[in-house]
Amino acid sequence: MSRPQTELATQFHALHHDGLLLLANAWDAGSARMIESLGAKAMATTSAGVAWSHGYPDGDLLPVRRLVATVADIVRAIQIPLTVDAEGGYSDDPAAVAETVSGLIDVGAVGINLEDGGQDPDLLCAKIEHIKRASARLGIALYLNARTDVYLRGLAPPEQRVEATLARAARYRAAGADGLFVPGLTDEAQTRAIASEAGLPLNLLARPALPSAEVLQTWGVRRLSAGSDIAQSMYTRMSALASGFLRDGDSRPLGADATPYSQLNALFEGR
Template sequence: MITDEQRILADKFQNLHSGKDMFLLPNIWDAGSAYIFEKQGFDALATTSAGIAYSLGYPDGEKISFNDLLFIVKSITRRVKIPLSVDFERGYGETLKEFKEFSRILLENGVSGLNIEDGRSDGTLDGIDIMKDKIEILLELKKELNLNFVINARTCTYWLKIGDKNERLHTAVERGRIFKESGADSVFIPGVEDEKTAEQLVKSIEIPLNFLINSGLYDFDTYRKLGAKRITLGSGTVRYIMDKLINIALDIRDGNVSRLIENTFTYKKANQYFNGAGDDQEKNKNLCK
């Protein structure tokens, strides 16, 4: 059931995309990580499909079930009070009917945005008509549910390194423009690693563009100067956390628990930190200083 509160959150999320300023949308993978980023003052959140998969013990790429994804999404929307966009990959279904049903279920569980992509596990792209059909379905759901959620359409042209440099730019621009014409609210092009390409994409597609930080292009001021609208972290944060956990596991295996003992985030501090999801943002930020 769509609530008035959810409609307000969806409108707030839309406003972030239509405003003058670029915004950072941190990627989270469970209710705990979502709560942390909300508490630290972020305006909205997005799931990372890789992060959710890793947290459940699987690799990325729709290796988990839709019910697994739904369980995580429900746990997040119960705990946070800011807009949430869900990385829906290719839709977790084999048919457009399933895509619409799964989309509806996510939206009816508190979601303010959906990210859909054209990248296939075999390293190719879905036909453009498939993405057009999916965007059309999401537009139908906007009307049926009376919910102005954000449709973020992703092309994996650069992520999967489709073609040479010129082909990638041509394909990304072509698909971005078609996504825009089909009704997407923003376009996501991960894998862009240089300023010139990012600038060309922004100027050529003329829709709020979502970029993913990487080792080649990660400075927020640079993205802002280039005209990017939405910056995401992808699986960067969860991979950082998992790397630390793997190393701690190795320490513990070898009988070394010093890092655990020396940890200043005590049991008492942890309980205090995670207490009070209803606290206003200013109190939350002050608590963490």
Template sequence: MVNQTDKALAFAKLHVKGAPLVLCNAWDAGSAKAVAQGGAPAIATGSWSVAAAQGYADGQALPLDLLLQTAGQIVGAVDLPVSVDFEGGYGVEADEVGKNAARLLETGAIGLNFEDRIVGGDGLHPVADQARRIAAIRAAADAAGVPLFINARSDVFFQKDSLPHADLMEEALTRAAAYAKAGANGIFVPGLSDLNLIKSLCDAQSLPVNIMRMGGGTAIADLASAGAARISHGPGPYFAAMETLTKAAAQLYQ
């Protein structure tokens, strides 16, 4: 049986610049099994979808215990590496985030998304504060003996809709460098879609870059050519599944 460490190492190797890991985000054990049966090399959750499937809003409204329960159910349902969208770590202070990450590791998960947005507030955590929070997660993983893949999400490109994204690249690069030094394995930049800027980000720093592709969006091949190492689909698969279910129900009741 492949253990948690082996899964974590295998997951990290799937992040290749120009030949990206493509993730069809799941939200529970059933959807994870369906994605696995479709040929996925790994499973990743999306916080919006996981929360919605349980009747909660996004933004850590889903209780931590319920998130951990769902994560454990997904890990038990598939033989693939499982990465969990951990939002802001369900804490503000670094020690609290580290303790929560240790609990996530107990579910068998081998990766997490960890964002710098202030959940329930405005703006982003200062770079130094977020770096300390990432370092606490890394320390918890080291203590558990698991090479956890920390996908450091930065919402820098969601900050100022009125500004061209090019004006935010300097901050994105500053954050990527700080997060890498703190122990992050990847940088996730939802909201960034310009191929030239994606290429600039991929070329200018060392971390594998995760791009979120919504709907039809930009072609996977084009994102790969720009240097993406990971492509996720956020709540898109959940939206598509619920639309299909609604249509099927409508046909029964018309």
């Protein structure tokens, strides 16, 4: 039996204030159900993985109807909170973005990521305000994770990035954001400064330079996302298997590391 959406939303908020939330991002219902079965406390999508699975490049180019349909499929397959990578909202019109997010809420999402990219912070603030009003009308306490690309895109000189990030965080918090996502941030001192001064739970993107989850928690980090890395690794493995088979038709590598059919099929029974 599916759990009430309001209950899932409350749980998702709470997960950002109790230790470090680890999110292994999924791209479809099957990957989400597999990750849930491994003990995930919540689910997140990767915009890149979702776009690629439909044959589109990442970057606000996926048709919204396909995103909503994917989210509906994932919600049907899992029983834990789901947050959706909504990129920049697929529009520069805050009202249109709020309409898109309302559609995601309608099919069961309880959180979103929304990014500023290279655009003026004023635009993201307006989007956040419209979305929060829309979610309130729908009766869902949507967790809005505001992503700033100060580090990822180098929007400020290295010595000014903490200050620039905190300035944006203050504006996004005032607009109604519930969390702050800073992909590309890996330095300990800078992470500690942002975590302590942003006034929002800090989300980082997995990077080889980052330490373990246990250490990140001591830095003040409250959420760590795998991003598109799992999807990318899956495509690498698929490419290796398919290219080998197409080259020589050898069947043996195809099933060497395969999860048994019966085990995979059982994941979806009753869903």
